[in-house]
Amino acid sequence: MSDRSADHGSHAPKGFVKALTLTDATMLVAGSMIGSGIFIVSADISRTLGSPGWLLLAWIVTGIVTMLGALAFGELAAMYPRAGGMYIFLRESMGPLMGFLYGWTLFIVIQTGTIAAVAVGFGKFLGVLFPAVTADRWMLSYDYVSRGSSIEFGLSWQRVAALVSIWVLTLINLRGVKQGKWVQTILTFIKTASLALLILLALTIGRNAGAISANFGAGHFFEGTPDLGALFVVTFGSALVGSLFSADSWHSPTFAAAEVQDPSRNLPRALMLGVGLVSLLYILANVAYLVVLPIHGAADGATVLARGIDHATQDRVATAVMESMFGASGGLVMAAAILVSTFGCNNGLILTGARVYYAMARDGLFFARAGVLSERGVPAYALVVQSIWTSLLCLTGTYNQLLDYVIFAALIFYALTTVGLFILRAKRPREPRPYKAIGYPVLPALYVLAAAGVAVTLLLADKTRVQALSGLVIVLLGVPVYMLWHHGKSTPMAS
Numbered sequence: 001m002s003d004r005s006a007d008h009g010s011h012a013p014k015g016f017v018k019a020l021t022l023t024d025a026t027m028l029v030a031g032s033m034i035g036s037g038i039f040i041v042s043a044d045i046s047r048t049l050g051s052p053g054w055l056l057l058a059w060i061v062t063g064i065v066t067m068l069g070a071l072a073f074g075e076l077a078a079m080y081p082r083a084g085g086m087y088i089f090l091r092e093s094m095g096p097l098m099g100f101l102y103g104w105t106l107f108i109v110i111q112t113g114t115i116a117a118v119a120v121g122f123g124k125f126l127g128v129l130f131p132a133v134t135a136d137r138w139m140l141s142y143d144y145v146s147r148g149s150s151i152e153f154g155l156s157w158q159r160v161a162a163l164v165s166i167w168v169l170t171l172i173n174l175r176g177v178k179q180g181k182w183v184q185t186i187l188t189f190i191k192t193a194s195l196a197l198l199i200l201l202a203l204t205i206g207r208n209a210g211a212i213s214a215n216f217g218a219g220h221f222f223e224g225t226p227d228l229g230a231l232f233v234v235t236f237g238s239a240l241v242g243s244l245f246s247a248d249s250w251h252s253p254t255f256a257a258a259e260v261q262d263p264s265r266n267l268p269r270a271l272m273l274g275v276g277l278v279s280l281l282y283i284l285a286n287v288a289y290l291v292v293l294p295i296h297g298a299a300d301g302a303t304v305l306a307r308g309i310d311h312a313t314q315d316r317v318a319t320a321v322m323e324s325m326f327g328a329s330g331g332l333v334m335a336a337a338i339l340v341s342t343f344g345c346n347n348g349l350i351l352t353g354a355r356v357y358y359a360m361a362r363d364g365l366f367f368a369r370a371g372v373l374s375e376r377g378v379p380a381y382a383l384v385v386q387s388i389w390t391s392l393l394c395l396t397g398t399y400n401q402l403l404d405y406v407i408f409a410a411l412i413f414y415a416l417t418t419v420g421l422f423i424l425r426a427k428r429p430r431e432p433r434p435y436k437a438i439g440y441p442v443l444p445a446l447y448v449l450a451a452a453g454v455a456v457t458l459l460l461a462d463k464t465r466v467q468a469l470s471g472l473v474i475v476l477l478g479v480p481v482y483m484l485w486h487h488g489k490s491t492p493m494a495s
Contacts, residue, residue: 029274036121037246237457
């Protein structure tokens with residue numbers, strides 16, 4: 001599985017095509033972040049936390065934590081502007097085993113699980129436009145129940161839609177990074193504008209006096225909050241799964257750093273601009289939800305107002321907001337906008353994820369063919385393998401189940417990567433750093449504590465414990481896999 005195979009083929013390019021400008025990289029950040037989560041997960045957060053105040057605080061905390069991560073990662077991205085992103089950062093700071101464990105987990109659940117969850121979200125909103133596309137209509141199914149947790153394996157029309165979206169986007173990215181970036185930039189602009197328009201309409205013509213009174217009236221803002229204490233800390237931490245997932249993949253452009261123009265300068269800027277823009281939009285979107293719909297409703301409510309945020313149909317909060325303002329036609333328009341959003345999000349995830357497997361293959365730690373660039377300058381084999389495994393994940397869980405698996409594993413490596421920043425400062429003090437993390441060492445340390453703290457709460461919370469433990473097992477399984485794969489091979493080279 002040597003990287004020497006990467007040179008085969010008379011028409012193979014010498015390297016990646018540097019096609020991504022600062023604008024493209026920023027759109028890649030924003031586009032990878034804005035998927036289906038912001039339009040769905042506020043319903044589950046509302047049910048968990050029980051009050052408008054804590055709902056908004058969850059999104060504010062998510063924005064702060066994500067920005068702290070972007071500030072820290074900017075330094076690492078500027079130091080190592082190569083294909084692979086966090087895989088390279090961890091390999092350089094903690095050695096090849098840690099780099100492999102991240103790449104392994106990224107492939108098994110983090111990146112592919114995120115793509116699968118967003119694709120299932122795509123199918124969920126396609127069902128608004130075409131009611132036949134529903135999670136309840138199965139062609140094949142098997143329900144596995146263990147200790148109160150249920151996983152429904154199989155193929156529904158909603159999952160068929162998810163699979164088709166993955167395959168179409170993979171084909172687009174096989175044609176080259178320029179095609180992928182144009183799809184990304186155009187769709188990100190459309191969905192960012194759509195989210196901004198939803199916020200503007202809700203805060204102006206959509207304002208509902210009853211919802212405002214129920215959510216922001218005297219004594220209502222934190223009404224229904226559980227008793228504060230250690231138990232609530234765990235509850236709040238587990239509720240952040242949805243909002244953190246919605247803000248996840250903010251670092252995806254670092255995977256494709258080799259294709260960014262002037263990456264040492266543009267990557268840190270893109271991370272901060274993209275995260276800042278999306279975090280602001282997310283907070284404002286939840287304010288918009290709260291001025292249109294009451295946070296509490298009834299599952300059997302006859303109208304979207306009666307169902308409220310916590311019982312929005314299939315958790316489609318944004319669609320319920322538009323239906324409240326414009327009736328059924330508003331829901332259809334919102335569903336179409338979210339379809340664009342999820343499609344664009346997965347385009348960015350599919351484009352960038354394959355670059356990590358390319359970097360691993362160059363180090364002899366993934367299928368050798370994944371380290372070969374096609375005639376169009378893309379890791380075609382890595383893209384295909386990624387699509388196959390992602391498709392299988394689409395058949396194994398619902399949206400919420402998939403994101404529970406993803407976020408725990410991701411948080412572990414976010415914390416470890418930031419610890420790596422401290423290690424590299426000590427181990428390689430003279431290495432060029434075109435950008436230095438703002439607020440070092442305090443802000444990066446806060447990020448480590450925040451990411452690790454949420455991960456621990458996921459292990460403690462009943463709602464997420466099984467998925468968190470499963471994520472931990474997946475990470476640890478990478479150790480024997482590394483030993484087997486690395487057996488007889490030399491130490492991975494710097495790529």
